Amino acid sequence: MTDHKGKKIKDLVFVNCFLGGAEAWASSDMKNIDEALSAAMSDSELQSVIAQYYPGQKITSTKLPPHVVADNVTPKFFKNQAEALAEELFLNGVLGKKDPGQSVINLMLPRGIVLVDGFSPGFHPPPGTEEEHGRRKRALIKIDDDAADSTQGLGGYHGSVHVNHNGEDVTVYYAVGVFSEGNNGIAVFDGENGAWQNVVATFYHELNEARTDPDVEDAVRLNDDSKIGWYSDGGNGEIGDLPIKEVESTPNAPLTQVFKVVQLTQGNGTAPIQLMWSNKVHAPAQ
Template sequence: MTGETYKRPLNVSFRRGSRAERVYRERAGLPQTEALAPGLKPHKTHDLHYHGGKLIADLHFKNFYVGGTAWHKSDKTHIDAALSAAMADEHLNNVMQQYFPGAISTTFDGSEALPGNPPTTVSQTSIEQMLTTAANQGKLAGSDLKSTVFNFMLPPGTVLNDDTTGSGAKSHQEHDPADARKKSPVPLDDDVDSLHGLGGYHGSIHLNGQTIYYAVGVYSQVEANGTENGIPVFDKPWKNVVATFYHELNEARTDPDVEDAIRAGNDPSAIKFLGWTSKQGEECGDYPVFEAGNDLQLVFQEVELTSGKGTVPVQFQYSNHAHGPEGPVTMPDPKSHTTLPQPA
């Protein structure tokens, strides 16, 4: 690593107090150039600012279940139903709508189990290879790539890391220090994975002249030996999966091209890729977890659907209106910016 300080926007979910938090907080920042959750205080310094990048008002998403043989049918059914209901819920979207010039909508485009046994470890490189393979196999056909996020749900026991050097098939302990990264802002001795607080992240690839958006998240649970994989908060792991992807999808719709900003590094032009982030480089889902500290149940909650047909597990998102994490509200929050692009 050189002596240059690399600042990068956050596009990950992590547990408070974990190695993942420490690593990403140390690197967080921008490229150079009133329904607050009970128990939390407002912090205007973490308000989100719009930087001119792309937004996805009418979001579509599709779920891919990695290592299909390892998934229980009931888990997939619960995840599909709860995540689609949460993302389309009116009172939850009343919070997110403040970041868009007009109305927002979300459409669930179904799910598919990917064949094969569950991988031991998945890296950023390997998840992007999965996305490329899915595209080449025609699994993305019919999707509007400009507005669709493809979710990769990792099965029980699979460890997620942020490695960008190869397949990432090795465990964290087996990582070869000689396999140095040339461009990553995270030092080798601070590699992070889901055994050390990483819950998931979102990003994009460029393939055949098109940008394809994705999110990946772990099956967060406490393992039999007491080890925590991901961010286990709720009483059932499938609920943790829903909350993780609720976080990632809302970040993906408000800051979809963050991966291009990360790739650009400290180039001042990198900021043009960003949608909504704080001055600290946080996306809409980041500061709520940090602010909740060791009491994650302040922001990870099951909330009533607007329809009255049950509850869904979500993570509260940052609201400029409340200056902090905000749960569902009955009326749309006021718009947060007067110079947003007008809807097409």
């Protein structure tokens, strides 16, 4: 991984937003996701891997109270929908008084919703942004010339949107992920707890990438590599991407090599995570 000198988020704040309303979620799943993700993001041993990307600095992670969002969720959820909802939630005060520049809004999709790394049919960018929209479309993951979606191995992604707030341009960061089970998302864990564990591992991946490379969306929008934070030398992705690609490069290697339920160091039991890339050992680590 190389530091391209773009922004990083040392003291991260995040909020879990469960989309689709309370009827779309089991209360036990929401509780387990909220508690396990908070524990993993604040665990000293796990975060020691992330801390290496902030030499000489102490990093922190704070979870805000979760929100259940009653908005209807379409069967396919697109990038422009994620951005519009992140903007709406921010303007409605989901972050409270926390600095949006240090915060991530987690958009958690309910069971059965397919996430698309692309824009919805008929979407038109605001006037004057056509050129940057073209760059964004070219940067999207494609499979057979179509936008990748969560039925093809996509678990989630993170990004940002610019919001006019009290006359100022504010960057709002978000992460979005699916309820991975069956052939939707990255369904590594199974059994009674498998689905909610997959959600936690996905957002552990996205939050750690969002804090080490928050402005990657602007790098694409503006064609400005100085906006990039930590990114691989070979263009293979961020700190969560490299471990998955390393497994996928080995024939028949299982994703359980990097998706694990790990013991937490502060006596808080266990948490499902995905191992992040460590520059110190040049390999996935926890």
